[in-house]
Amino acid sequence: MLSLYVDGELDEQQARELEEYLATHPDAAKELRELRAMKRLLTSKKLLPETLGFWTRLSGQLDRKEREQENLLPFPRKYLPIVVSAGAFALVVVGLLIFQQRSRVIEYVSRQSERVQKAVEDNVLKGSILPLFSNVDRNQVLQFALFGTLPLDAKTETSLRVDENAERGYTIDVGKKPSGEAPPVTVDEFVQQVKPTRAQRKVIDSVLDLGRERIERSGFFAEDRGIAIDPNLPQFNRVMLSSIAASLESVQRVRLQKFLEERKARYTIGQLYGKAETPERIYRGIPQTRRNERFLVVTPDTLAFSRLQVDMDSLQRHFRRVADSRHQVGVNVDGLIRRFAEREAAMKKQFYFNMDPIRVLGDSDVLSIEIGTAWEGLQPVPREWMVKPAARGPRGGPRPPRGPSFNFRFDGNDSSFYFNLDLDSLLIRMQKEGPEAGFEFFKGDPRARDRGVRVRIGGGFFNMDSLARAGSRAHAIVDSLMKLMEEKNRDVREQQKRKDDDDPLDR
Amino acid sequence: MASQPPVQEVDRALDGKSDEVLITLFQNGERDAFRVLVQRYQARVKNLIHSIFHEAEAVDDLAQEVFIKAYEALPQFRFQSSFFTWLYRIAVNKARDELRRRKIRRILSLQALLESGDHELGSRLAIEPRDDETQELITSALGLLPEKFRVAVVLKEIEGLSYEEIAEVLQCEVGTVKSRLFRARVALRNILKPYLEERT
Numbered sequence: 272m273l274s275l276y277v278d279g280e281l282d283e284q285q286a287r288e289l290e291e292y293l294a295t296h297p298d299a300a301k302e303l304r305e306l307r308a309m310k311r312l313l314t315s316k317k318l319l320p321e322t323l324g325f326w327t328r329l330s331g332q333l334d335r336k337e338r339e340q341e342n343l344l345p346f347p348r349k350y351l352p353i354v355v356s357a358g359a360f361a362l363v364v365v366g367l368l369i370f371q372q373r374s375r376v377i378e379y380v381s382r383q384s385e386r387v388q389k390a391v392e393d394n395v396l397k398g399s400i401l402p403l404f405s406n407v408d409r410n411q412v413l414q415f416a417l418f419g420t421l422p423l424d425a426k427t428e429t430s431l432r433v434d435e436n437a438e439r440g441y442t443i444d445v446g447k448k449p450s451g452e453a454p455p456v457t458v459d460e461f462v463q464q465v466k467p468t469r470a471q472r473k474v475i476d477s478v479l480d481l482g483r484e485r486i487e488r489s490g491f492f493a494e495d496r497g498i499a500i501d502p503n504l505p506q507f508n509r510v511m512l513s514s515i516a517a518s519l520e521s522v523q524r525v526r527l528q529k530f531l532e533e534r535k536a537r538y539t540i541g542q543l544y545g546k547a548e549t550p551e552r553i554y555r556g557i558p559q560t561r562r563n564e565r566f567l568v569v570t571p572d573t574l575a576f577s578r579l580q581v582d583m584d585s586l587q588r589h590f591r592r593v594a595d596s597r598h599q600v601g602v603n604v605d606g607l608i609r610r611f612a613e614r615e616a617a618m619k620k621q622f623y624f625n626m627d628p629i630r631v632l633g634d635s636d637v638l639s640i641e642i643g644t645a646w647e648g649l650q651p652v653p654r655e656w657m658v659k660p661a662a663r664g665p666r667g668g669p670r671p672p673r674g675p676s677f678n679f680r681f682d683g684n685d686s687s688f689y690f691n692l693d694l695d696s697l698l699i700r701m702q703k704e705g706p707e708a709g710f711e712f713f714k715g716d717p718r719a720r721d722r723g724v725r726v727r728i729g730g731g732f733f734n735m736d737s738l739a740r741a742g743s744r745a746h747a748i749v750d751s752l753m754k755l756m757e758e759k760n761r762d763v764r765e766q767q768k769r770k771d772d773d774d775p776l777d778r
Numbered sequence: 779m780a781s782q783p784p785v786q787e788v789d790r791a792l793d794g795k796s797d798e799v800l801i802t803l804f805q806n807g808e809r810d811a812f813r814v815l816v817q818r819y820q821a822r823v824k825n826l827i828h829s830i831f832h833e834a835e836a837v838d839d840l841a842q843e844v845f846i847k848a849y850e851a852l853p854q855f856r857f858q859s860s861f862f863t864w865l866y867r868i869a870v871n872k873a874r875d876e877l878r879r880r881k882i883r884r885i886l887s888l889q890a891l892l893e894s895g896d897h898e899l900g901s902r903l904a905i906e907p908r909d910d911e912t913q914e915l916i917t918s919a920l921g922l923l924p925e926k927f928r929v930a931v932v933l934k935e936i937e938g939l940s941y942e943e944i945a946e947v948l949q950c951e952v953g954t955v956k957s958r959l960f961r962a963r964v965a966l967r968n969i970l971k972p973y974l975e976e977r978t
Contacts, residue, residue, distance in 0.1 A: 274960045278934070280941065305967055305974040312970070313935035316916045318825050322838055325820050326813055329842050333849055477798035484795075484803065551857035554798060559806040 273299070277306050403431065403490030403498070410457045412482040416511035417536040418453040421486065431490070433505035434537075435660065440644040441505035445498065446637030456534060465526045467519060474518040474550050481557045482511045488560040499566040502642055503558070503650050512538050513657035514557055517548040531661070538658040558650055565648065567640060797861040805853055812852070816845055819862060822937070823869050829932040830873040832921050840876060844869045863946040866937070870929055870947060877925060919969050927962035934959055 275281050276289055293300045404421055415421050419433040423445070432444045458479070467475060489501040516524060521544045528540045642649065792800065792814045803811040824841045828834060847868050855864065920928050933944045944955045967974065 274963055275956065278941070278959075280956075302967075306963060308974050309963065309966055309970060310935060312912070312973070313916060313920075313931070314938075315912065316829070316936050317913050318821060319828055319834070319837065321821055322824075325838070325841070326816055329816060329845055330813070332842060332846060336846065336850075473796075473798075477796050477802075480795055480799040481802055484799065549856075549858065550798065554802045554857055557802070559802065 273303050273306055277303070277310060401492060402487060403492055403500075404486050407483045407486050409476070409479040409483065410455065412479045412486065412511065413458055413461060414453070414456050415486065416482065416508050416515065417456060417531065417534065417538070419505070419508045419537060420453060433508055435505060435509070435644075441502075441642040441649075443500055443505055443640040443642075444637050445639075453534070453536075461530065464530045465519070465523050467523055471518050471520075471523065471547070474553060475515055477550075478511065478514045478518065478553065478557065481554065481559070482507075485557065485559055488564075491566070497568060498638070499568045500640065501560055501564065502567045502640075502648050505642065506649070509538060509656060509658060510557060512536075514553050516540055516542075516657040517553050517556070518550070520547050521545065535661075537661055539661040540657065541659045542657055567642075569638075569640060798857065801852060801855055801857070801861060805855070812849060815848075815861070819865055820845070822862070823865065826866060826869050826932065826937060827873045829917075829920060829936055830870065830925070830929055831876055832917055836876070840872055841869075844872050847872070859946050860943075863939075863943050866933070866939075866947045867949065870933075874925060874929075915973075919966060922969055923962055923965055927958055927965060930955060930958040931962040931966065 272281070272285075272289060276286065281289065293303060403423065407421070411421060421431045423429040423431055428448045429446060430448045432442075432449075434442045434444070436442065462472065485507060486504075489504045489507070491499045516527060519527060524540055524543050528543060530536075531539060792803075792811055795803075795811075795814070797815065797818075800811040800815050804815070820841060823844055824837050827840050827844070828837045831837070831840065844865070848865055851868070855861070920932065923931065929948065930944060933939045933947060934941075939947070941952050941955050945952045948955065
C-alpha cells in the first residue's frame, strides 16, 4: 500500500484512509519517509553524457547490414561466376530469338523518348524549382481537409483548390481566390467543439502533421515556366478528413458532423456510429509522397506525367532563405497563368470533348487540371471512406463556364505525351508501350484529327512495327523533327532569357 | 543531383515532428527520420541499459545493437504502443540477454537480501557520500537486486514510467509490475537501511 501511495497510485478515498493510519502508526510513517528518501536517491542518478559520433557509427553499421542483405545469394558465392555467365548466355539466346527484329526499334524509340523527355526536363525542370507550399501549419491542413483550399499568397490572393465531382472527376484549380471562399478554421475551434480525448488529440495532431508533410511535397513550380502537381492531391483532403473521423468514437463523430455542417464543409460523416480505428490503420491510410514520385508536369507547351527527384530538404532550406517567399509563389503562379491565358487566346478554335483522362483548362484567373476518377495514375485509397461529399450549399456556387481547353491530353501511359512546338506547328505524340506505341505527328490539335493534318511516316497507323517498316527514311524524318524541336526549345529558352535579362523586374 | 545536405540542416527540418510522424516517414523510405529518432532517444536508451547492465564501457555497443534491431523492426511497427515503450522493450531485452550471456547473475538471492541486507554497502552509505560516490552507490545498490526487480525499479524511479507503461515494456500485467516494485523496494530498503536511517 505504501509503495502505491508514494507512486500516487491510490485513489482519494484510499489515500485518506492510509494517511489516517499513518498518523497513528509511527513505524509505518517512518517506513514511508524511508521510501521517499529512497525515491529521491534513485531519481538523483546522473545521466550518462551523450557520445559523440553515435549516429555516424550506427549509420555505418546500418549501411553494412543493408549491403550484406543485398549480397545474399541463393547459392554459394564461389559458384557466382558460373551462374552469371550461364544467365548471360541464356539471356543472349532468348534475346536473339525474340528481339532480333524489334531490338532496333525498341532502342530507337527509347533513345527518342529520352530526347523528348530531356527536352521537357531542360525546359521545365532544370533551374530553380520551388515548392508551392511551405511552412504549412496545422490550421491550414485542417482547412484543406474541410474545404480543399490551400493559400498560396495573401498579397496576390492566390490559392490552390481541389475538388471532386461525380461528373468531372477530380479538379485542381490554381489561381485567384473565388469570392465567398470558406472562412479560416482553426484546430482550437475544432478541439473545443469536437472535444477529442487526449489520446485522440495526439492521433489527430499526428494526422495533421502527416498531412502537412504530404502537402509540402505535393506541388512545385519552375518559376513561371511550369507547375508540377501530385495528381493524388485532390483526393487527399478526403483522406485527411476520413482519418480524423476514424480516430474518433461515435460521440465525438456526432459533434464533428455538427462542426462540418455549421461550417458548410464539403464533406459529411458517412459512418456516425462505430469504434475508433487503431492509430496504425489511420497512419497507414495516409499515403505519403515518396522520393521519385510521379507528378503531372504542366507547362504552356506540354503535359507530362513524370517522375521527379526532388530533394525536399535542400529545397526547403533554399526556400527559407528566399525573402518574402510566399509572395514570390503568388507572383510566379500569376505569371504562369498569364502565359497559359496568352496561349489560350492564341488558340482560336474551340473544341468540346468528353472527359479525357486528364485535361488542362484555363482562363485569365485560374488554371484548372481535371483528372478522371478512373485514371490509372491515381493511387488507390487503401481504406473505406469515413466521409462522403456533402450536398453542395450556396458557397462558391456553380463553377463559371470555362473557355476552350488547352490542347493537351494525357493518355494514361506515363511515356505518352504531346509536345507542342508552337501553336501552328507540329505536335508529336509518343507512346512507348501498349497497342498504340510509336510516334504520331499532327499539324494542329491532335484531338481534332479530322481537321488537322497528320504527317504520316510509312503506311497505316504508327506502332512500333510500322515504324520499323518505315525504314531509314522515316527514321531520318523523326530525327530531323527531334532536332527541330530541340532547336525550338533552345530558341524559346534564349528568348525567355533575353526577356528576363532585359526586364528583371517582370518576374 | 543535389549534394547531400548537412546533417544538422536535415534534422532541423524533421526535429519538431512527433514520433508517429517520423515513424510513418521512415516507413515511407525517409531514412533521415530514423536519425532524428536515434538522436531523440539515444541518451535515454543508454541510461536505461546502464542502469540494468552496469558496465559503462559496454553501454554504447549495446545501445547500437538496440537501434539496429529497432531499424530492422520499425517497418513492421504497428503503433499499438508508443514508440518509446517499444524501444525500451528492445533495450530491456537486449540488456537482459547480455546479462544472461555473460552469466553475471548475482548469487545473492532476494531472500538473502531480505533477511540480512548488505551490511558492507549499508555502512558505506551511512557516511555522507560525495556526489560521485552517491552515483556509484546507487549503481551498486541496484546491482544487488535480481534483474527483474531491478528493471522494474529503474523504469519507475529513474525513467519515470507509469505502471501501465512499465507493463507495456515488460509485457506483463500491471499487477505484476506492482508486486515487483513492492518487492524491489523492500529489498532496496534493506540494502540502504543505514543510509535511509541517517536521512529520515
